[in-house]
Amino acid sequence: MLRRTFCATCLGVDAITVVVEVDVTVGISFHLVGLPDSAVRESQQRIGTALTSVGARIPGKKIIVNMAPADLKKEGSSFDLAIAVGILAATGQYSFCNLNEFMILGELALDGSLRPVSGALPIAEHAKKEGFKGCIFPGSSAGEAAEIDGIDVFGADNLNEVISILYGEGIILPVKHGDRAVRHTLSADTPDFSEIKGQAGAKRALEIAAAGSHNILLSGPPGAGKTFMAKALAGILPKMTREESVETSKIYSVAGKGALKDGLITERPFRSPHHSASIYAIIGGGFNSRPGEISLAHNGVLYLDEIAEYPRGVLEVLRQPMEERCVSISRLKYKITYPANFMLVASMNPCPCGYYGQPGDKCSCTRFQIERYSAKLSGPLLDRIDLLCDVNPVPAEYLISERLSEGSQAIRERVERARAVQSKRFMGRISTNSQMSAGDLRHYCMVGRKEADFLSVAISKLGLSARAYSRILKVARTIADMESAQNISVCHIAEAIQYRRTVINY
Template sequence: MLKKIYGSAVFGIEATTITVEVNIGKGIGYHLVGLPDNAVRESSYRISAALNNIGYKLPGKKITINMAPADIRKEGASYDVTLAIGILAASNQITSENIEQYIIMGELSLDGSVQPIKGALPIAIKAREEGFKHFILPKENAKEAAIVDDLDVLGIENITDVIHHFNGTQLIEPTKIDTRTEFYKNLEFPEFDFADVKGQESIKRCMEIAAAGGHNIILIGPPGAGKTMLAKRLPSILPPMTLHEALETTKIHSVVGKVKNSGLMFERPFRSPHHTISDVALVGGGQYPQPGEISLAHNGVLFLDELPEFKRSVLEVMRQPLEDREVTISRAKFTVNYPSSFMLVASMNPSPSGFFHDASSPATSSPAEIQRYMSKISGPLLDRIDIHIEVTPVPFDKLSDERKGESSTDIRIRVIKARELQSERFESFENLHYNAQMNVKHIRAFCKLSPPSKSLLKTAMEKLNLSARAYDRILKVSRTIADLANEPNILPNHISEAIQYRSLDRDGWLG
């Protein structure tokens, strides 16, 4: 007897429906075709033991299973429940009425219990698009998939739950989540707050500007100056994610199995990989491509601590994603795109000794040593970082001050207002939402300078020997500073403040 049931394969961050055709005929044998990997081929052993342990069995006949389309590689153990239910339905051990309306996924243990899978959210989205009514999957993934409306998500703990459901003896209760209510109820701040930071008012101002315009930022300072502490608090002042952004971010994390039991992600991601990371782990890829750290930071913050310690090849592969805001992984037979629109926050010491070239420093490196150290970071990468700021140690009187600083809540209100201005300004542009995304054409249109502002910028570039690449960055940051001040025009004081945030472009900065 032939029976068709349905599973799904995740390719990149999109799902493809897999038709599993199970045919049971005369003879003996078990044949699985359709480009399965080793984990899928081994499913017969798990299925056989699991069915025996719950009182069912593999029929002693010739079982042929085809997983179509046959040109897509089927990976992982998440097809175990799909195949097991297909075999039971084809051998008439269970009732299989309306089984074509179900997507079924799950990994089997030998006792019949079901293990969680990866990619539940993209699978649920695809199932709804293709008109499926029900999605059976492990209970641990149910909340994640239940984000999708108009689809009954049935969470199971054991394969017996599926058998009872199809036999009609005990129906599985659908998991229900009101996505919008849950989303707006959970718009909470992370545990880190700018109120905990003592002193560093100028750096907080920098972080506010970076958050308001979506600008990449690099913090340069000695050990213990508070670079990491400040970076960790940046997500707390970023605007809340929209529902669309939350779904997009959750989808990426779902593919790598990093979604928590809450289902939808409410907080912007903050990723901080160690400097020993490989280029594949950072941008994504591998034999069977997976999203990397920059895609996991999509719609959030990627923090690279001690930037010069990262391998140069690792830093260089970020150049294209920083510009295009997506990663393209190409292989001989296919190409996968992962979104990677993130804010880059980097930190570094000013020299190998960790301190500025200053007679009062505990340890001092020579200008030549500092130059070698700084040369680990390429010019094209620095070109994509809008704000460079020096972080100096906090004096004792500020550290011992009991008063709280300005909270993230207050800063965030100003950031949101500035972002709203930018949304209105770029309303007619499809992929332009905030100032950092402007290209040269947009800068010429939206960053027009008055004669006094233009004169100030010209003087600064000549006196400070600022590089040509600093010009557009200064204009972008100036536009954000003006937005925070609710000023329609860029004024000379906005230009002068933005000039301060180009430390690494200044001639003689190395000492």
């Protein structure tokens, strides 16, 4: 008897249906075909023992399990449950008449209980598009999948509960999603801008960066507060929209980071990988083609502390994702694309010892050491950073002062107003000024004769590249939006240029 069950696997953040065909004939053997990896091949042992928990067994017959499409490699243990249900149906031990209505995924333990699987959110979204009535997941994975409207998501803790769901006994009801409003809850360790002493210039640059999602580099000596301010940036970023929340959650679901136990991710990611991280850890890929740090920072912040300490090869591979806002991982038979719309925030010292340019001749570095240190950041990479800000030591009078500066809440409100202007301007096509194309620049960043002359002189004197020119216009547009100005003025352009001069004079 031939029976079919349906499950899925993920390629990137998209799911593909996998049809599990189970046929039972005369003979004694078990064959699993369809390009399974070792974890899938080992499922026979797990399933055989797990079936005893429901009073069933793998009979002494010839059982062939085919997983289609056959040219797609099947990886992981999430196919266990679909195979087990197929065997129960094909051997006649249980009669199910609705297997074509459900997408079934889960890893089986030896006692018949179900362990969580990765990718439940994109798989549920795919099942809805394919017209399935419902999905059956392990209970610990069902919560994230239930965030998808228009499809019943059932959570089961063991094989007995799966059988109950398929029989329609009504004992196990579809999982109800939580509060659909996207909450904005900051981590307890996120500093408030009111705690930052002095540093008015750096705080202004960070506010501009947050308003337009611009990349920013903070450069200064040790102890100036670069890392503290970078972490405080998370507190002034605008709230995530539901679309952004779903996009980001799908990446974490595929990565299997266990971050979706309470539903969708509602706080913008703040990823801070160590400088010893490999290219695969940053970009993604590796054996299982998992998303890297740049994708895990999607719709959030990728913070590279002491960026000059990272291997140059790691930094250079950031260039393409920073432009295209996605990363493609090529394999022999397929290509996976992960979103990577992140805001790069980086910090660095001016030299290896950190005190170049500071009073008191503290710097102990040679000219060669300083040049080699700064050369870690290539010209093309610096061109892709919109704001370059010097962070100087805080004067003593600010350090001992008890006066608090403006808090994160007030700054966030201004940032959200600027983002609202951009959202209205682009009407959902893109979301921020940093994403503008060349055509958008011509349409939305038009300048008058006086502004054009000023910009022309600056480009000539400072030797700016075409990419730097476009970055200046984008930043100027953001500054104008923060001031609710319809047109870009000379003042807006001058401030934007000032954030390029830092590295030019470095």
